[in-house]
Amino acid sequence: MVALVALAGVVVAGSALAETTAPDSGQSATLDSYTDPGTASLTINETSRTVADTELAPGGSTTVEVVVTTKDSLGSAELFEIEEQFSPAFGDVELQNMDPGGSAGPGPNNEEFLAIWSTTNETYTLTYEVTLPADAEPGDTFTIDGTVTTGDTSEQLPSATITASGDIPDETSVRLEPSSDSAEPGDQTTFDVVVEGAGNGIGAYDMTVTSSDANVGEIVDYSLANDAATDNSQIAADGSSVDLDADLSNTHEAAATVTVATITVEAGEEGTSDFAFDSTGVDDTGGTSYTIDSTEGSTLTVSEEPDPSETVSLSLQPADSAVQPGAQQTYELVVEGPANGIGSYDATITVGDTTVAEITDARAFQTSVGLFDTTIAADGSSVQFSGLVQFDAASQLTLAEIDVAAADTTGETSLDLSVADIADSNASSYRVESATGATLTVSEDAGPPPLPDQDNAPQDLDGDGLYEDVNGDDQFSIADVQIFFQNRDSDAVQNNPEAFNFDETDPPAVTIGDVQALFIAFTQSS
Incomplete structure (x- = not known):
């Protein structure tokens, strides 16, 4: 468990792990000096967090400081940890200072930060600098949550929020998103109505969207983003236009961009239809009309030939x-x-x-209750997933997990994947470009077994004989350091010292020094 923190100080360049020096002792703190078992006795007393600036321009930076006071002292095999979680991720995170000295570094993609101490102190201070992404929009919020852990005791740190500042555009415009789309005859698609530059919020609007060819793209439905006190919106009988006329009971707050409504279009005959604004009227929350400086429509192309975006590939991983x-x-x-x-x-x-x-268990995600079946064959030879699910558009999705148990003998087997059908959110079937299975090898030389409470066996990701991917999820992350620390005395670790000899001792033996070495390797790789 851990927590984020940042404070003013000298910046340590880069995001790799930095080992700092305790100001008073002048000596660098290390973990591998603790090799004997002991009883944790350090008690967390008070925690605090200070953010220098809670409003930043996109690309701007500020410092965050976390201070934890304690009493008593660390046990001989105890570590003191602070873990920070960022949601969403910052553009950059840099360690500035640790007092006393210890080891710390950010996680992948600047979504988290881990700091570890092995020395007893009455007060632990961690100082960090965080930078907002350059593409953050005014009003975007970034939340910092953290945890401090010593022994078996964990406490939540105070949360903090940083808001992206900036001027909302002076000019007000209205547009449809996406700017273009494609569909097959009979399919349905949607366009969002977006207002940009709503500096005083939105309380009402009256705007008309037209289709240049309703035989190609017919407007069949609409929905308002916020509740309306009065909704006089209506769709033309031939589906050639929709008049969005609403006086909102739940008004939109001031923002750079606001989605006020969504229109649904059904694809008809092959061809192209342009969707444009015939009229636009938008009022702020005080009833004053905005001057609409520009509008931007969209285009729908209907064709029997599926667009490349309508093909998918499925695979088993690893x-x-x-x-x-x-x-x-x-x-x-x-x-x-x-x-x-x-x-x-x-x-x-x-x-x-x-x-x-054999297949022993399987879990499908985001299924519709009562409308999805997961069926495992009695002999463990197969599993079938079939039914309705609810996944939004994405470049990649994990649909399910499958647990496979190896026999007590060695050998190799394939896991074959077949896809009868896969459809989008509008019930239109995708074209399956490929369905790739996997191969499982059962070998005495395969490496260590899963650690306690872990589903997968550790993996050697770079072929150096060391199993940095402790939880077997195909990536080296801060979770591997934590799981290794928690289970370093387990049989799975102690019976396989060569696999976890991260500090390269000879002969191999797993100690707290290997935790330190693994953490350093993680921060240097991030």
């Missing part, structure tokens, strides 16, 4: 894995390219040789 006899491997069913979300699918995973491995 594609190749090796485990020891009796161990378990978890696979993810992943789809790439679902530009219109996922509304349903029917897919089956089959084990090629059940004498090598």
Whole structure:
């Protein structure tokens, strides 16, 4: 467990781990000096967080300071940790200072930060500088949450929020998003009505959107983003236009961009239809009309030939894995390219040789209650996922997880993937470009088994013989350091010292020094 913190001080360049020096002692704190077991006795007393500036321009930076006071002292095998979580991620995070000295560094993509001390102190101070993404928009908020942990005790740190500042555009404009779309005959698609430059909020609007060819793109429905006290909106009988006329009971707050409504269009015959604003009227929350400086419509192309965005590829991940006899491997069913979300699918995973491995469990995500089935064969040879789900558009999605248990003998088996159908959120089937299965090898030389409470076996991601991916999720993250620290005395670790000899002692032996070495390796890789 850990927490974020940042404070003014000398910036340590880069995002790699930095080992700092305690101001009073002049000596660098290290973890590998603690090798004997002991009883944790340090008690958390008070915690505080200070953010120098809670409003920043996009690309701007500020310092955050976390201070934790304690009493008593660390046990001989105890560490003091602060972990910080950022939502969403910052553009950059840099350590500035630690008092006393310790080791600290940011996680992947600047979404988290971990600091570790092995020395006893009455007060622990961590200072960080955070930078907003350059593309942050005025009004965007960034939340900082943290946890401080010593031994078996954890406490939440005070939360903080940083808001992106900046001027809302002086000019007010209205547009449709996306600016273009494509569909097959009979499909439906949607366009958002977006107001830019609503500096005084939005209390009412009256605007008309027209289709240049309702035979190609017919307007069939609309929805308002906020509740209306009076809604006089209506769609033309032939679907050629919609008049969005609403006096809102739930007004929109001032913002750079506001989505006020969504219109639904049904694709008809092949061709192109332009959607444009015939009239626009937008009032602020005080009833004063904005001057609309510009409008921007959209174009719908209807064709029998599916757009490249309407093809998807499915696969099992990891594609190749090796485990020891009796161990378990978890696979993810992943789809790439679902530009219109996922509304349903029917897919089956089959084990090629059940004498090598069997499917023991499976979990489908974001399923519709009562409208989805997960069926595992009695002999563990296959699992079928079939039914309705609710996934938004994304470049990649994880649809399900499959647990596969290796037999007590060695061997190799395939896991074959077949897809009967997969459809988007509008019930239009995607064209499946590829469906790629996986291979599981069961070998005595496969490496250590899963650590306690972990589904997957650790993995050696770079072929150096060390299993940095402790939780077996195909990536080296701060979670691997934490799980390794918590389970360093388990049989899975102690019986496989060569796999976890991160501090390269000879002969190999797993100690707290290996936790320190793994943490340093993580921060240097981030």
